[in-house]
Amino acid sequence: MGRTSTAKERLIEAVLELIWTGSYGSTSVDQICERAGVKKGSFYHFFESKTELAVTAIDHGWTEHRKKLDEMFSPVVPPLERIWRCFRDFTDEQRELQAKHGRVLGCPIHTLGAEVSTVDEKLRQKLQDILSQFVCYYESAIRDAHAQGVIQAPDAPALARILFAYGEGLLAQARIWNDLTHLDSMEAGARLILGVKS
Template sequence: MYSVLMSTPERLIEATRELLWERGYGGTSPKAIQQHAGAGQGSMYHHFTGKPDLALAAIRRTATELRAAAEVAFGGGGTAYERIAAYLLRERDVLRGCPVGRLTMDPEVIASAELRAPVDETIEWLRGRLADIVQEGLDRGEFRASVVPEEIAAAVVATVQGGYVLARASGSPAAFDAGVRGLLSLLAPPADESASRTA
């Protein structure tokens, strides 16, 4: 399943990431990880102290990749609105859900301060980054003065995570797409304001 060039620890981490996404922490057994990674029990315990240690490495990797993917949109050119839109409209496997967001519904992850930490940190980073971008837009007169950056950031995160849930429940990405379109229409400055700024 994985490249022969990947080291055993890399295969174990990648296998754990996939299984956590598909099955959650409780459904991801050491045996399933080993089979998925094509690694023996001895190899797993040589590199990791156990399932929690390996799961933490996998969650951290997933969180790092989510931040990097979001930053591609956030760090692009354009107005604050365009950068937020780029994040909301970026390519996603909507029906699989968010690999980080789904962990918030995993009771064993939430019960562990260590496993929960990278999830909490990632969500807080995302909200903070979005709030900063909205503030940039406010400073440039791109948004209505009544806009509160932290509230918009919370709305964006809630729309994305809620959109995943609705899409999975309906078996169609249409619900996710509708939520994104609705949020963008609410966030977009009125046409007359846009025209006056560009005149």
């Protein structure tokens, strides 16, 4: 029996790392193949273009990340603790990535979205869909917190979008300044936004 090829998986992993540590525009098919240890012919066997690979890779990354989010935002976890856990996970992940790559990388979805939103409609739509799904996790936590009387948030969708923009903004600042201290006040700022009385 022949050995099962892992070329497709290696290409997916390679493009995710390259566009997160660098940029989508500056990442070539040749670089992706080199990082993955895959011949260019194999690349085109699996994917018609770099865009198709990127969309597949983003889908894969989101599917994996949702498993973690589903645990953090489980209904058995107190509503606001879900959000605090998510923010702590952001910081822990960025610390690990900084140790590995020597830089703060921020959010891959927002970083990529800011780069390609005006030039690649297929990628933009995929990223927008993922971000919309992410906001729903915040919305469910806010809605539950309001129902339990923990906070006053009659418009949970609007507050979720504000909270999401705040968190992603801090991640972007941390990337730009290459400084994790921008994340130190993430939870404290979120408490102000949510009107949490300590």
